Amino acid sequence: MNKKLRPIIGTCFLGFLLITTFLASGQAQEKGTTLVKKPLKVFVSVDMEGIWGVVHGNQCSADSSEYQLARKWMVEDTNAVITGLFAGGATEVVVNDSHGSMRNIIASELAPRAMLISGSPKPFSMMEGIDSSFQACVFVGYHARAGSAPAILDHTISGAVIYSIKINGIEIPELGINGAIAGYYHVPVVLLTGDTKTGQQAKEILGNEIVAVPVKEAVGRFAARNYPREKVLADLKEGARKAISSLDKFKPYELKSPYQFEVNFHNSQQAEMGLLIPGVKRISPRTLSFSTEDYIEGYKLLRALISLGSAS
Numbered sequence: 001m002n003k004k005l006r007p008i009i010g011t012c013f014l015g016f017l018l019i020t021t022f023l024a025s026g027q028a029q030e031k032g033t034t035l036v037k038k039p040l041k042v043f044v045s046v047d048m049e050g051i052w053g054v055v056h057g058n059q060c061s062a063d064s065s066e067y068q069l070a071r072k073w074m075v076e077d078t079n080a081v082i083t084g085l086f087a088g089g090a091t092e093v094v095v096n097d098s099h100g101s102m103r104n105i106i107a108s109e110l111a112p113r114a115m116l117i118s119g120s121p122k123p124f125s126m127m128e129g130i131d132s133s134f135q136a137c138v139f140v141g142y143h144a145r146a147g148s149a150p151a152i153l154d155h156t157i158s159g160a161v162i163y164s165i166k167i168n169g170i171e172i173p174e175l176g177i178n179g180a181i182a183g184y185y186h187v188p189v190v191l192l193t194g195d196t197k198t199g200q201q202a203k204e205i206l207g208n209e210i211v212a213v214p215v216k217e218a219v220g221r222f223a224a225r226n227y228p229r230e231k232v233l234a235d236l237k238e239g240a241r242k243a244i245s246s247l248d249k250f251k252p253y254e255l256k257s258p259y260q261f262e263v264n265f266h267n268s269q270q271a272e273m274g275l276l277i278p279g280v281k282r283i284s285p286r287t288l289s290f291s292t293e294d295y296i297e298g299y300k301l302l303r304a305l306i307s308l309g310s311a312s
């Protein structure tokens with residue numbers, strides 16, 4: 001090599017190194033921005049009465065021979081929703097089993113990217129796990145409030161104990177009671193699956209924007225037209241994808257403080273033990289009322305009253 005050329009080659013080589021290093025760092029930054037996704041956490045509460053194929057309480061009860069099939073449908077509906085949530089941009093999905101014993105979903109059958117909260121009792125029951133780190137809340141397999149028709153297995157929290165529940169004067173279904181817990185943490189409910197009546201109530205209570213995916217249409221309390229399975233699974237997936245990819249349009253369901261609760265039991269005896277709790281008043285033989293400044297405190301007292309009513 002010509003000695004005179006060495007400094008020039010050396011300079012060129014140094015320049016080449018600098019340029020490639022610069023380009024490489026630019027690419028890394030570019031890659032970095034695409035690789036680091038903004039967290040999008042979704043909370044999913046799964047009940048059983050509004051699952052495709054379910055039309056009777058026996059299917060939701062562990063001591064019935066029909067239960068094993070229904071819990072398989074439950075995880076299938078849930079997995080279709082989870083697939084849609086991830087397709088729509090979710091980065092983390094937490095599923096809370098929300099029916100009866102809350103051990104219905106077989107953990108190994110749930111989509112492996114999702115976390116499962118299983119078992120009971122839990123402080124927040126059907127909403128265990130929710131907090132302000134989530135961007136969206138989803139209700140799968142939900143049902144209409146007590147006194148709805150035609151609606152599959154309509155009830156509010158406890159079919160045996162509760163005739164109706166009012167909060168701030170509005171008769172409210174489970175989807176509203178639980179939706180307000182999500183609202184307390186400023187998390188909107190973006191999707192609900194269940195029968196057509198439940199979807200209608202979700203729009204009335206939680207707002208018209210909510211994506212409601214009907215899986216069946218009730219003929220009576222224990223009979224329904226179940227939509228074709230293939231279509232339902234596709235609708236669940238697409239509904240979830242659609243809801244999660246347009247999060248800006250949803251508002252959290254936030255009730256106004258103070259919260260005035262009215263709990264109407266099926267019979268007067270179910271109301272009696274609740275009177276032992278300070279602050280609880282009896283406004284009719286079957287109805288207890290109380291007021292709280294904090295919604296979660298009110299929700300916990302509501303559950304305590306229902307437990308006392310069940311035990312009486």
Ligand SMILES: [Zn+2]
Nearest residue numbers: 047048049099
């Ligand atoms: Zn249930």
